[in-house]
Amino acid sequence: MNNNKQMTFSAPFSGALLTLAQIPDPVFASGAMGTGLAIDPLDDVLHAPFAGVVINIARTRHAINLRADNGSEWLLHVGIDSVELGGEGFEALVKEGQRVSEGLPLLRFDLDHVARHCRSLVSALILLNGDRFTLDPVQASGTVNVGEPLLNVAALARSDDSDSAHDPRAKQARGTIRVAHNGGLHARPAALVRQTARQFASHAELHFAGTSASTDSVTGLMGLGVAEQDEVEVVCLGHDSEVALQALLKALSTPSPDEKPHGIAAIAQTRAASSNEPGILTGVTASPGLASGPMFRLGTIELDEDTGGHRPDEQRQILSEALVQVRTEISASLNHDQDEQSAIFATHLAMLEDPALLDAAVDAIDQGKSAAHAWSQAVLAQCDHLQTLGNPLLAERANDLRDLRQRVLLSLLGEARCVEVPAWAIVVATELTPSDLLMLAECGIGGICMAEGGATSHVAILARGKGLPCLVAMGGDLLDAAQEQEVVLDADNGRLELAPDATRLQAIQALRSQRFEQRQREQQSAHLPALTQDGVAVEIAANVASRADTENAQLNGADGVGLLRTEFLFVDRSAAPTEDEQLAAYQSVLNAIAQKPVIIRTIDIGGDKQLHYLPLPAEANPVLGLRGIRLGQARPELLDQQLRALLRVTPLSRCRILLPMITEVSELIAVRRRIDELAQLAGIHERPELGVMVEVPSAALLAERLAEHADFLSIGTNDLSQYTLAMDRDHAGLAARVDAMHPALLKLIDMTCTAAASKGRWVGVCGALASDPLATAALIGLGVRELSVSPPQVGQIKAQVRELDTRQCQALAQHLLTLGSAAEVRTACNTFQTQVQSKRSA
Ligand code: PEP
Numbered sequence: 043m044n045n046n047k048q049m050t051f052s053a054p055f056s057g058a059l060l061t062l063a064q065i066p067d068p069v070f071a072s073g074a075m076g077t078g079l080a081i082d083p084l085d086d087v088l089h090a091p092f093a094g095v096v097i098n099i100a101r102t103r104h105a106i107n108l109r110a111d112n113g114s115e116w117l118l119h120v121g122i123d124s125v126e127l128g129g130e131g132f133e134a135l136v137k138e139g140q141r142v143s144e145g146l147p148l149l150r151f152d153l154d155h156v157a158r159h160c161r162s163l164v165s166a167l168i169l170l171n172g173d174r175f176t177l178d179p180v181q182a183s184g185t186v187n188v189g190e191p192l193l194n195v196a197a198l199a200r201s202d203d204s205d206s207a208h209d210p211r212a213k214q215a216r217g218t219i220r221v222a223h224n225g226g227l228h229a230r231p232a233a234l235v236r237q238t239a240r241q242f243a244s245h246a247e248l249h250f251a252g253t254s255a256s257t258d259s260v261t262g263l264m265g266l267g268v269a270e271q272d273e274v275e276v277v278c279l280g281h282d283s284e285v286a287l288q289a290l291l292k293a294l295s296t297p298s299p300d301e302k303p304h305g306i307a308a309i310a311q312t313r314a315a316s317s318n319e320p321g322i323l324t325g326v327t328a329s330p331g332l333a334s335g336p337m338f339r340l341g342t343i344e345l346d347e348d349t350g351g352h353r354p355d356e357q358r359q360i361l362s363e364a365l366v367q368v369r370t371e372i373s374a375s376l377n378h379d380q381d382e383q384s385a386i387f388a389t390h391l392a393m394l395e396d397p398a399l400l401d402a403a404v405d406a407i408d409q410g411k412s413a414a415h416a417w418s419q420a421v422l423a424q425c426d427h428l429q430t431l432g433n434p435l436l437a438e439r440a441n442d443l444r445d446l447r448q449r450v451l452l453s454l455l456g457e458a459r460c461v462e463v464p465a466w467a468i469v470v471a472t473e474l475t476p477s478d479l480l481m482l483a484e485c486g487i488g489g490i491c492m493a494e495g496g497a498t499s500h501v502a503i504l505a506r507g508k509g510l511p512c513l514v515a516m517g518g519d520l521l522d523a524a525q526e527q528e529v530v531l532d533a534d535n536g537r538l539e540l541a542p543d544a545t546r547l548q549a550i551q552a553l554r555s556q557r558f559e560q561r562q563r564e565q566q567s568a569h570l571p572a573l574t575q576d577g578v579a580v581e582i583a584a585n586v587a588s589r590a591d592t593e594n595a596q597l598n599g600a601d602g603v604g605l606l607r608t609e610f611l612f613v614d615r616s617a618a619p620t621e622d623e624q625l626a627a628y629q630s631v632l633n634a635i636a637q638k639p640v641i642i643r644t645i646d647i648g649g650d651k652q653l654h655y656l657p658l659p660a661e662a663n664p665v666l667g668l669r670g671i672r673l674g675q676a677r678p679e680l681l682d683q684q685l686r687a688l689l690r691v692t693p694l695s696r697c698r699i700l701l702p703m704i705t706e707v708s709e710l711i712a713v714r715r716r717i718d719e720l721a722q723l724a725g726i727h728e729r730p731e732l733g734v735m736v737e738v739p740s741a742a743l744l745a746e747r748l749a750e751h752a753d754f755l756s757i758g759t760n761d762l763s764q765y766t767l768a769m770d771r772d773h774a775g776l777a778a779r780v781d782a783m784h785p786a787l788l789k790l791i792d793m794t795c796t797a798a799a800s801k802g803r804w805v806g807v808c809g810a811l812a813s814d815p816l817a818t819a820a821l822i823g824l825g826v827r828e829l830s831v832s833p834p835q836v837g838q839i840k841a842q843v844r845e846l847d848t849r850q851c852q853a854l855a856q857h858l859l860t861l862g863s864a865a866e867v868r869t870a871c872n873t874f875q876t877q878v879q880s881k882r883s884a
């Protein structure tokens with residue numbers, strides 16, 4: 043059945059029909075790219091699932107975009123990671139722009155080749171503009187044959203006569219909630235709200251301060267200007283309005299784990315105080331480092347004046363094709379490790395589908411504007427609005443919209459943003475976009491200075507990830523500075539030196555080479571064991587959250603994995619991972635760091651980390667509630683499944699299980715007993731080592747009893763600081779005071795090490811304190827013998843260990859235990875470090 047509004051989507055191949063959540067790829071499975079379904083194909087030909095027009099064929103021919111006559115746009119994507127085949131094994135049987143009838147062959151592929159060289163043959167069939175259509179499954183699972191009807195796709199009536207309003211079963215549900223997201227409803231939380239709302243049939247809106255926005259519109263939600271702790275009203279209309287409301291209230295009141303202030307990101311948002319020193323401009327450090335090089339100014343894309351009088355239907359078509367192209371490019375650039383970069387661009391993808399933006403652009407087109415001007419005008423109006431809301435984080439997200447303006451304009455104008463940037467250039471701009479930054483990082487620039495922007499912007503996050511020094515909020519004077527002159531960017535101290543003399547430039551060069559050589563030296567011996575001067579071995583392992591992190595840890599010389607946070611497997615998906623999926627993930631981590639031990643922590647969900655598919659009761663103090671091992675007790679089937687998967691990894695002798703948030707011995711004994719039962723049921727004779735995290739004071743105080751039953755203890759200084767100092771670890775205002783160098787924490791660490799030693803157990807530290815070189819001597823002096831650090835720091839911490847003598851470290855530690863504040867401890871550690879360094883150079 044096909045008419046203007048409705049059509050049937052038929053099976054494009056024969057094979058097993060799967061839901062989106064079953065796709066073995068987090069980006070597709072989470073619905074970030076849109077709703078739809080998947081097929082594990084048995085045929086080697088992809089057929090048209092409906093009559094329509096080919097809008098785009100991927101350069102590598104593994105995916106095709108089709109538009110149906112009812113306006114729905116679909117991505118038909120063969121296999122997972124098939125883009126990496128570079129087109130090998132794929133043949134396109136149609137051309138872009140071609141009209142196709144239902145069932146017409148679109149692509150032929152070599153089934154064997156794709157199956158052998160890709161992660162999976164499972165093919166995603168994704169509705170890209172899902173906010174305008176409803177999908178009604180004809181069948182949901184089983185084996186299907188080509189041409190069998192799978193979905194009825196109907197166009198939604200626009201706002202005022204929406205389906206929800208006419209559905210006789212429709213009920214209204216409303217509720218209010220305080221928004222817990224750090225910085226309020228900015229891009230990523232808004233995208234999360236949209237994604238949550240899309241799981242339900244109900245139409246949902248947020249009301250705040252006399253205005254409202256549909257949950258379909260990321261920019262509309264951002265445009266409400268909701269700050270952290272603001273109260274919003276959620277209104278849902280539809281037959282599932284009650285469940286939709288509960289899910290949305292939860293999404294709004296649960297801060298996302300990736301939105302915590304990041305050390306540097308917590309820097310004040312204020313414009314940097316201007317410098318009185320001549321020839322010096324100051325800014326806010328968004329990414330530390332030191333660089334020198336020629337100044338290079340990067341401008342934005344400007345459009346010529348619009349002559350007007352364009353044909354709206356033609357311009358709409360042009361814009362729609364450009365949007366599909368950009369969407370496909372962004373989707374192809376997302377990787378599967380859910381790192382910062384992918385998260386940022388997945389948000390761009392959601393913004394690109396934003397109905398508020400699209401409507402504004404289409405309205406401008408209908409008034410005779412060209413597609414380029416209409417798109418530019420729609421985006422800039424939204425940017426202006428975000429900037430007037432008085433919320434710095436929302437104002438920074440306007441830059442993500444400017445990125446989309448630029449990308450779509452480049453596609454419309456048929457240009458690529460290729461700029462000839464001199465090597466080591468210090469790039470200057472009003473504000474760079476995330477795509478600009480990735481392009482510049484490829485060119486080998488030295489650093490970045492922006493007149494505007496903030497330290498929590500996506501560009502700042504990416505610059506830190508790439509190790510590029512970056513200053514932001516430098517003011518308009520920056521743009522008046524002469525081009526091509528040699529400058530010094532000292533991002534560590536927030537300074538740009540406009541006229542360094544030859545001596546200064548030489549000094550910078552010397553300092554840079556010194557740092558570079560030191561890093562090289564550290565890296566050269568990073569793969570060797572770390573022994574103190576008096577021959578005591580300290581294991582330097584790495585904290586990881588994925589296979590890719592583990593590969594990085596191995597490259598950086600880690601002696602093992604000291605903490606695998608398994609939450610990465612459970613978040614951003616609609617159902618818990620199966621036992622087999624978990625086994626594959628854990629095994630891939632063991633394989634990535636051959637012959638070395640891997641400590642895998644059981645799931646630490648609850649508190650600040652929540653799962654959509656695991657509804658937990660709302661708690662007044664989630665951080666003091668059902669989290670860590672307590673969740674395992676409340677939901678034993680979840681912990682059992684994880685333990686069963688862990689017992690199946692090989693070799694089991696390399697796998698050590700770590701339990702989070704242990705507060706008393708019975709919790710440990712119960713898990714040890716359960717491991718025995720599960721192993722016996724599975725006929726497994728070997729047992730993995732079992733350790734506990736010491737991250738609440740009661741565990742440190744009970745360390746001796748715990749050590750009787752545990753094989754090792756690992757101190758989580760992040761939570762131990764929070765629970766000892768009674769300061770929220772994510773509280774931006776307290777960030778500087780939640781310092782694990784506090785003498786009270788050192789006393790708990792001392793107590794833990796002494797108790798563990800009396801029972802012959804070893805103690806490690808896996809919290810962030812382990813990565814702080816200033817703390818290495820103190821921790822060794824207290825008796826810690828394993829430090830689990832962030833992968834790039836393995837070489838540095840190993841080098842630090844090699845300079846120390848344990849007896850001197852013990853003397854230092856005893857002195858630190860007598861002090862009264864973290865500041866005093868840091869001063870004493872600095873003095874100690876200076877003495878060690880001067881002895882070395884003497
Ligand atoms: C800690 O609390 O120090 C720790 C390592 O665990 P997480 O940071 O994952 O809570």
Ligand code: MG
Binds near residue numbers: 758
């Ligand atoms: Mg913790």
